[in-house]
Amino acid sequence: MTVRLTTVAPSPFRPAAEVALLLRERLGVEAAVVIDEAVFFVPPDDVGTTARRLRDDPALAFDYLRCLSAVDYVDYIEVVYHLLSLSQRQKAVMKVRLVEPDLTVDSVVGVWRGADWHEREAADLFGVAFRGHPNPRRLLLPDEFEGFPLRKSYPLAPLPSEDVGEEEQ
């Protein structure tokens, strides 16, 4: 058998407040604690360099990208990176705000390859351009599709009216 069983309980994740201090010390960013995560913002042009430092700095060592999402706040689009460090046992959330017409941000595929399809999806559904993505093809939608369906300006017909969705129970 080449499978072993591990029963050792891992050390718990570092509290978000401590991660926020660490981020200020190592990156000079102001991180806020949201529920149990340290959340910080970076300017769009700094994403590539910050991502590299997040991964390569031994005190941060964020080697695992949990999730990459885009959110449309109408005035701007936010790209959210959920990060995890397996060796340092800590979590962090990096955010970047993009304002039209320049919805361009550095691709982080070179830092975390797991970002590949997440970025293509965000480009497909939100129209965010990831600079330097190795394969910027559409991911989910057909080639001839027009518009960015996950934007708030893209209606899902029919629009929800107030009486739709009577709560059960």
Added chain:
Amino acid sequence: MIEPGLQIVTADAADRVDITVNMGPQHPSTHGVFRMLLHVDGERITAVEPFIGYLHRGSEKLCEVETYRQIIPLFDRLDYLSAFNNELCFVLAVEKLLGLRVPERAAYTRIILCELNRIASHFMFFGAFGIDAGAMTPFMFGFRERERIQQVFESVSGARMMHNYFRPGGLNLDVPDDFVDNVRSLLPVLKRGLEDAHNLLTGNEIFLARTKGIGVISAQDAIDWSLSGPMLRASGVALDVRRDEPYSLYERFDFSIPVGDEGDCYDRYLVRMAEIEQSIRIVEQAIADFPGGPFLGAVPKLIRPPAGECYVRTENPRGELGVYLVSTGERRPYRVKVRGPSFVNLSAIQQLLVGSYLADAVLILGSIDIVLGEVDR
């Protein structure tokens, strides 16, 4: 007889020929509607271009126009082979924003159902993987065990697959009176089924030859590709959300995390088989002190979480399922992003297949254990 115009490829020229082989989307061994273009040089794969989206239903957009309780059925339809696990992740996210406490009875029921769902899903993998390797019998065996589990699900939720059973704060209905007895009598059946499964494939020489050393991914690469679940653990990384960040009441249960060494198809298979054993252990402990009390906590009639956001992850049979939930305090979520484990694991196929034989492509794809409902969403 050679048709006129047909080019005769000599051995010398064949060394330089790059042939593209199309696989899918309607290919029986792509486990759904998944297509890939394989560039091959002789029998070796040199590059892979995956195409997804054939099953894209816009689930995330739909979540923005449905109320919180209406979204639960949508989650059933993502990874339909482990619907309970999907529902759990979403209701946990809502509970986190609302700050809701879940009664013990509900938490235990959730754990029992999720672990049974994991076993059912892994038995399904066992069957499908057997077929990928060229064996028909495992499919019958896998489905036999899975069917017994489905019967329990049906007695609890009324549905075999799309359960719509978990609610923020607890459950939709209390479990039936014979639930614990049903589960208790199910466990020996599952243990025997697992033994049968091992006898059928685990030591089988043909199976070993087909899977050992095939589709290897190193721990470093697995982390880089953000793999999770059995895909990551087979490469030697002991990451399991149930133990790393216990949710529901997983911290109360005693179980181990199976971890592989080689990161090949065989280890991924073994890790899943060993996980069935551990899930049975968890279910045993859960029914041994199955608590009474209410099945639903104090939940407001209208679910309207305060403005805010959270990222909740749970350990699905296929890996880390994440829900990034943004609320603006309305009756509907502002944004729901689903980080599907199959979605991320499948993206690594661009590396996994390169360098292996064309004949192994089906097997390596099978070892990822994808569900396209969740890849495409």
